[in-house]
Every structure is written in C-alpha cells, then in structure tokens.
Amino acid sequence: MSGRFTSHDYFQIDDLLSDDHLLARAAVRDWVTQQVSPIIEDYSNRAECPTHLFKGLAEIGAFGPSLPVEYGGGGMDEIGYGIIMQELERGDSGVRSMASVQGSLVMYPIFKYGSEAQKQKYLPALGSGSLVGCFGLTEPDHGSDPAAMETSIVKDGDAYLLHGSKMWITNAPIADVAVVWAKDERNKVVGILVERGTAGFSTPEIKGKWSLRASITGELVFEDVRIAKDQILPGVKGMKGPLSCLSKARYGIAWGAIGAALDCYDTALRYSLARKQFDRPIAGFQLTQKKLAEMITEITKAQLIAWRLGTLANAGKMTPAQISLAKRNNVLMALQVAREARQILGGMGIMQDYPIMRHLMNLETVITYEGTHDIHLLITGHDITGISAFS
C-alpha cells in the first residue's frame, strides 16, 4: 500500500503562500485523501467516472475557485486556484479534469462572455454541481488546428441551425450543457450553449482509453440542432473565445501536474527507504539517489515556475505564451518523474497497489490535451522569434 502522502517543499515555497492558500491546500488534500484516494484505483481499473464526486468537488469549492462568489465561484486568487488543481491531480488527473472542465472551460466562458440571463441560469447550478458541463472545441479532423473547425451555425428564420461534430470531449456523455464553438456564416467562431435533450444532439461515449480512465470522454454530434438566439454567448467572436478558456485551464494544468509528480516522488522515496536489496535500502544506491535527486530538483523548478506564473496572473500580467511554457515544462516533468518513480519500485511499480502507473498513463493525456507538447513548443518559438512555424 502507498501509505500516507507527505508533500515536499524543498525550497520552502510555502513561505511565499498566504494563509488562504495553505488552508485551501490542506482542505483539498484532506478531501482527496478521504474521497478520491480510496476509490480511484478501482474506478480507473473499471474505466468508470466517479460521477458522485461532482457534488463533493462543488462542496469544497473546486469549480471556478477564482470566479466571483455571486456567480458560483470561490472568490480566490489565481494561486489559490492553482493550488486546488495541484491537490486534485495528486489524487488523479481525471478528477482534476472534472474540475478544470467545469470551472475553466464551462463556467469561465459563461461568466466572461455570457449575458446576465445566461449567467443567472447556469453559473450557480454549475458551481453547486447540480449541472455538469462540457467544452466542445476539438473535432475529428481538427485537433491542433481548431481554427479550421467545420462545425457551423447558420441562420434559419428567427433561430439558427447547428451542424457538425466534436471529438474527445471530456464529460460529454454526462453533461447537461455543452459550450460548443462553431463558425457562423461570416466564418467567425461563436460560443453556443446546447442543452442535453435538444433534438438532433447526441453524445456517444468514446471507449477504450488506456489513459484518464476515471474521466469520461465522448463526442458531441449536432444534426441540424435548432438553436435560439439566447443560447449564443453574446460577448465574444473569434478564436479568442475558446483560447482564453484554454489559457485558464492550461494554467491550472501547469499546477496540477506538480501534484501527480509529488505523489509519484513521495511514493518512490518511501518505497526506496523501505525496500532492501543486497542487504541495504535501495535508497542508498547512487543510481537510486540520482533518480530521486533529479526528481526533486525538477519538481522544485516546476513549483517555482507555477508560483511565479500565479503571481503574474494575479497582477494581470500573465501571457498565453508564458502559460504554454509552464504547461509544457511541468507536464513533461511530471511524466518523467512518474517514469523514474515507476522504475524505482521495480515490479511493484506496475501494480495498482501504488498510484504511479495510473499517474503515468494519465499524464499521456495531459501532455496531449489542451495543446500538445509540441504545439506549446511552437507557441514559445513563435513568441521568441516572431515567426509562426505552424503554417
């Protein structure tokens, strides 16, 4: 068994956090230890989403923690939001995804671009977990190049018709409402709120994932779905809409990945101290120490990047390119820590008795979704050279 998790703070970064941050972290850590850790291996194994956790996530305030309280958020700063994501992902990337999607990809665009009536109708219900949302941007033929999307919305009398399909959508099969991005007749991207039960709208599940197995994924299929004008988000036109949501979620992932890495590192450290070979703890061998020392070095760097990104976000100075750098660095870091940690456990490293293999498999999604590892590199490349390598 993996025993009690101990967090690691090699550079005393906690000193840079406020009382609220520390309280929030302790609360979410307790919640994860009680509600997620005991069940997650089983749900992952059965590839089932622990949907009962939506209520609990809502109760602790994990949905949109940095949105204003009046709209179902928690009124925290961006570091508070990041810390919550970190603790959730210490439990499981799939559980963190439940919160990222609901808060940053569904509540955030409604809060930022919705009409007052849309905000009143959806935000409190999403914040309290009584409604589940999903975010539809990726399409079967357009992943890394979402601007080339084909899903379209055309005028039909006093309403509109939505046509097309979305792929790889987290929470799609269980969502009550979908935030869907589609092109209007003038080729401008608009955001649309589509409710479950609307004629022509279906959400088939995508089965057979070896990664993020405790998170449910599906398609959104629109066969001439009738959309009333008041279902369109009035506040945004163009790719800025979906990209601003992705910025918010990617920021959370830059923090979240550290949680998965810490869980793997902590498990490997404790195992290596207890496991004896050649009559001594394997932690005493130089090769094991190299692995552990490099892990904590990389974790510490990632913690500092996340913290600094948080202070920039709080000051309103964070750029999307900085988020790309942080997401790319921290997720690869977590994946590498998970791989090394898995090796330290030898044969035990592949077992469900320890969380490492699950984190390792999950992180293969995390390094792909919200912009692949390479796409984020190209964003940094574009930012520093001024030349886009995409096209």
Added chain:
Amino acid sequence: MKQLVCISSMPDTAAKISFTADQTHFNKEGVQYIMNPYDEWYALVRAVEMKEEHGGTITVCHVGTANNDTIIRKALAIGADEAVRVNKDPQDGYDVAVQIANVARDQEFDIIYTGKESIDYNAASVGAMLAELLDLPFISYANHMTYAHGKASVTREIEGGDEIVALPSPFILSASKGLAEQRIPNMRGIMMAKRKPLNVVEPVAVSQMARIVKYSTPPPREACEMIDPEDMDALVRKLAEEAKVI
C-alpha cells in the same frame, strides 16, 4: 444562542517529536501545527450544527501566539463567527483555563466546548478547570447531544457503555468522537474567514502551580524480523526464548 469553542494547536500527527537536550521542553523547531482534532472535528462541528439549528453565534478562543493564526482562520472557515486569541504561549493547562475563563466571564455563553483532550499532552484538564473557574457544570467525554428550549441531553461514553445526563444551559462539555463528524472547510468559507473578526487580547497574570520536570520517550522500536513461513520451529523458538511471550 451563544456558544464558545476552545481550540488548541498541536504538532501535526506526522511531525517528528523530540525534546530539548535537558528533556524539559518540547522541541518546536520545524514542526507543523494543526488544530486539535477533538476540538475541530467534534466540538467545533457540533457547535456549527447547533448554530444551524438554533441560530446565534459561535466564538472560538485560543491561547497562543500569532504563529497559530492559521488554525484560528480554519476554525472561522469551518463556521465560527469570531475569534479571540489570548496572546501568550501558555505554560500549562491551568494557564489556558484561567485565560479562557477571563475571556468567557460575563459573556453569558450557553454552551462552552473543549475537546475531550489534546492529542499531544493528553491532560484532559482544561474543560474541568474552566468549569470550576466559571462555576458551571461540566460534562466530559460527550459523544452525543440534543438540545431544545435551554435544556440539553448529553450522552457520555463510560467504560462498557453510555451514560445520559440531562442539564440546563449554561454548561461546559468536552467532546469525544461521535459528537459530530469532521467537516472540511470549503473555499468560500476560507475566503469569508478573512473578513471575520479575530480579536487579540493580552493575558492575565497566572502563577504556575505545577512544573514539568522531565519528558522521556519510549525506547526506539526495534527492526521487525521476518521468519520463513515454512520454518514454524524457528518462530516458536523465538517467541519462547527471545520474546518470552509463550
């Protein structure tokens, strides 16, 4: 109704415990502090439930230095309305009781809660001393309480069973497991806690009545020895000759 919950701080259960070289003081270096679980999970949460049912206010009182303000904030995040911190690193349980009595006197609290004991020094003494100082009835080890129209029925755990006590408020009780269930503070509570009052008051003078002469720790646990399951004879021999338990 007006309720007071006394909260104390203690080393995190995962903290490494050591004492100063002369074995007279606990070594606080690098130790993380948490709220005493009996105060937090049972006393405070029961007070919050009572407030939800009967209305009124909850005050929390802590005797300690500003280092422990995070613990007070947590109590406010869980649902207390205001906090009083007596600004002193207390010398012992009697000191704590005198300081809290000084805060509580004349405030007409209906119920005052403590945890059944602190999980570090386990003295289980503050509640009883406080009751004496305030001249109030004291019910220890409460694991259930119902309350209506100023009258309480409190269940106490006793050896091999339960005892049920009826009494009118005001009174003091010490909370044990079962009185309520742990509540994890949510983000909104944490943010609201910032706006709730935390009043710092200076301590009154207290003369020390007893002094700690020395702490000692149990001998370190010896390493566990694995015995081949096929070799029962070796197991029996070791149990008989080395462990001397059979």
